[in-house]
Amino acid sequence: MSATLAPANLAPAILALAKAEFRIATRNRWLAIAAGLMVIFALILTAAGSGPSGSLGTDRLSVTVASLTSLSVYLVPLIALLLSFDAVAGEAERGTLPLILTYPIGRGPILAGKALAHLAILTLALIAGYGTAGVAAVLLDPTSGAGLGALLRLIWTSVALGATFLGLGYAISARAKRPSAAAGGAVGLWLLAVVLYDLALLAAVVADNGGAFTTQVFPLTLLANPADAFRLFNLAAAQAGAAASGVAAAAGAVPLWQSAASLLLWPALAGALALVSFRKVTP
Amino acid sequence: MLNLTSLTKQYGALAALSAVSFEVAPGERVALLGHNGAGKSTLMKIVLGLIPFDAGQVSVLGAAPGSAQARAGVAYLPENVAFHPALTGEEQIGLFLSLRGESPARARDLLGRVGLHDAARRRIGTYSKGMRQRVGLAQALIGRPRLLILDEPTSGLDPVSRRDFYALLDDLAAEGAAILLSSHALTEVEARTDRIVILSGGHLVARGTLSSLRAKADLPVTLQITPAPGQEARLAEALPEAVRVGGQLHLSSAQGQKLAALARVAGLGAMVADLDLIPPSLEDIYSHFSRRDGQ
Numbered sequence: 001m002s003a004t005l006a007p008a009n010l011a012p013a014i015l016a017l018a019k020a021e022f023r024i025a026t027r028n029r030w031l032a033i034a035a036g037l038m039v040i041f042a043l044i045l046t047a048a049g050s051g052p053s054g055s056l057g058t059d060r061l062s063v064t065v066a067s068l069t070s071l072s073v074y075l076v077p078l079i080a081l082l083l084s085f086d087a088v089a090g091e092a093e094r095g096t097l098p099l100i101l102t103y104p105i106g107r108g109p110i111l112a113g114k115a116l117a118h119l120a121i122l123t124l125a126l127i128a129g130y131g132t133a134g135v136a137a138v139l140l141d142p143t144s145g146a147g148l149g150a151l152l153r154l155i156w157t158s159v160a161l162g163a164t165f166l167g168l169g170y171a172i173s174a175r176a177k178r179p180s181a182a183a184g185g186a187v188g189l190w191l192l193a194v195v196l197y198d199l200a201l202l203a204a205v206v207a208d209n210g211g212a213f214t215t216q217v218f219p220l221t222l223l224a225n226p227a228d229a230f231r232l233f234n235l236a237a238a239q240a241g242a243a244a245s246g247v248a249a250a251a252g253a254v255p256l257w258q259s260a261a262s263l264l265l266w267p268a269l270a271g272a273l274a275l276v277s278f279r280k281v282t283p
Numbered sequence: 284m285l286n287l288t289s290l291t292k293q294y295g296a297l298a299a300l301s302a303v304s305f306e307v308a309p310g311e312r313v314a315l316l317g318h319n320g321a322g323k324s325t326l327m328k329i330v331l332g333l334i335p336f337d338a339g340q341v342s343v344l345g346a347a348p349g350s351a352q353a354r355a356g357v358a359y360l361p362e363n364v365a366f367h368p369a370l371t372g373e374e375q376i377g378l379f380l381s382l383r384g385e386s387p388a389r390a391r392d393l394l395g396r397v398g399l400h401d402a403a404r405r406r407i408g409t410y411s412k413g414m415r416q417r418v419g420l421a422q423a424l425i426g427r428p429r430l431l432i433l434d435e436p437t438s439g440l441d442p443v444s445r446r447d448f449y450a451l452l453d454d455l456a457a458e459g460a461a462i463l464l465s466s467h468a469l470t471e472v473e474a475r476t477d478r479i480v481i482l483s484g485g486h487l488v489a490r491g492t493l494s495s496l497r498a499k500a501d502l503p504v505t506l507q508i509t510p511a512p513g514q515e516a517r518l519a520e521a522l523p524e525a526v527r528v529g530g531q532l533h534l535s536s537a538q539g540q541k542l543a544a545l546a547r548v549a550g551l552g553a554m555v556a557d558l559d560l561i562p563p564s565l566e567d568i569y570s571h572f573s574r575r576d577g578q
């Protein structure tokens with residue numbers, strides 16, 4: 001299982017793996033699908049945010065970024081899981097896994113190559129979608145330049161969120177025996193992380209009625225979920241959600257550095273989980 | 284190059300390999316024969332370090348299976364080799380070259396060596412089974428491997444490609460590579476290998492050169508006798524134990540009695556128009572060993 005290639009040859013090998021994976025994904029239209037999804041939703045949200053933006057005292061782009069943040073919480077994990085669920089289980093089913101595992105390259109570099117390609121696709125799709133939204137917002141409201149920082153922040157945090165779910169997707173893919181089981185696991189994780197988790201928290205907060213759970217435990221549970229940490233960070237950084245509900249108020253109490261730390265720690269954690277899972281695979 | 288001592292592998296209650304021992308020396312081509320389920324693929328995957336084993340010793344290029352040293356010098360062609368259908372032959376081989384620290388620019392060259400020069404820029408999804416098998420072979424040639432593990436390499440190849448394949452193996456062996464290849468038919472490997480190892484139900488039931496296996500099996504030869512015109516009935520009377528097949532008589536004889544049987548037929552003089560001596564076929568020899576145990 002050790003790295004077996006000479007160090008000088010390791011980087012070219014990982015890049016070659018990434019290149020092949022990128023080719024496969026573009027030929028299977030994954031890049032077009034991901035970018036198309038992002039662009040369509042970004043345009044819809046830009047158009048929908050056409051109310052009297054001046055009333056909020058913010059520029060149009062900042063408003064768009066706020067709605068893009070809510071969208072990304074659902075869409076970015078979904079795209080990342082779609083890209084990653086087949087990574088190991090698909091190779092096992094196709095019968096391509098045993099051969100590559102006899103090559104003098106470790107399992108870490110194999111995963112790294114795949115992750116590099118999938119991250120590139122995700123980043124390109126995000127830039128296409130958010131870029132479109134940014135251009136549209138500036139065209140509609142010339143003062144939107146003020147929201148540019150928020151847009152860039154949204155892009156890098158989305159990449160971090162995507163990296164987390166890529167890693168989790170690889171882990172699911174390695175633990176599943178078949179691609180269909182991996183797809184089921186990916187859908188399950190998505191539902192759990194971005195839908196059910198928040199519903200359960202909401203129910204707990206309502207039941208708690210402003211007690212110790214809401215003030216003490218609730219912020220931690222938000223930090224523990226990468227999707228919630230992503231939302232927290234972007235909303236808090238934009239200081240957009242502070243006025244709304246009691247939930248948002250509690251969320252607003254979480255310092256920015258904590259949500260940033262969660263956002264950055266999760267990709268590493270998910271990557272480690274993916275590697276541990278992949279190392280257990282016997283072809 | 285490769286040394287197996289009492290290699291044992293269990294799949295739950297099923298003994299896939301039971302105390303199998305043999306070795307493959309540099310420059311030697313060894314055929315691993317056995318019916319489906321005999322344990323050939325399991326043995327190869329253990330040698331490659333892909334799956335663990337339960338008992339015995341395995342030494343690959345003097346190292347543990349799957350270790351850095353072993354992987355650097357071992358090439359593998361899996362049974363029913365598969366590749367990603369969206370990549371072209373050239374892209375796939377280019378990737379494998381990079382994984383062995385070599386320049387991907389050599390891909391066309393390698394594909395040319397296995398007769399795939401013209402298809403190099405087409406997607407593997409459009410290849411026939413025989414063409415995929417050649418891509419598999421091309422990747423096994425990367426980086427001058429010292430040990431080649433080829434699992435049913437000639438399945439899906441037409442007779443001409445099969446001959447080209449064995450010619451490639453001859454070159455590799457001449458350069459000192461050790462080769463272990465599996466097959467479920469002795470007729471496929473014939474005289475193209477130096478030694479034969481026969482597995483049956485996970486047990487090693489025979490090993491040696493083809494001629495030594497032939498001698499050990501000691502199967503009877505068949506004398507095929509064509510009677511002279513009008514002499515058929517008289518001839519059958521003179522050789523009561525012979526069997527009539529078409530217009531001929533077939534007389535079976537143990538290896539030790541071969542000369543006596545010949546003399547007896549020769550003594551029949553003018554009754555006999557022609558005589559052929561048919562040695563036991565490769566399939567007969569193979570069945571003799573592979574059925575002896577457990578089948």
Ligand SMILES: Nc1ncnc2c1ncn2[C@@H]1O[C@H](COP(=O)(O)OP(=O)(O)O)[C@@H](O)[C@H]1O
Binds near residue numbers: 317323324325
């Ligand atoms: N992963 C596995 N789990 C359980 N049994 C297996 C597994 N792989 C192979 N076997 C069994 O081990 C035996 C040997 O299989 P294999 O090595 O593939 O045979 P061969 O390659 O000679 O056809 C067969 O009985 C097969 O069913």
Ligand SMILES: [Mg+2]
Binds near residue numbers: 320324362434
């Ligand atoms: Mg087999």
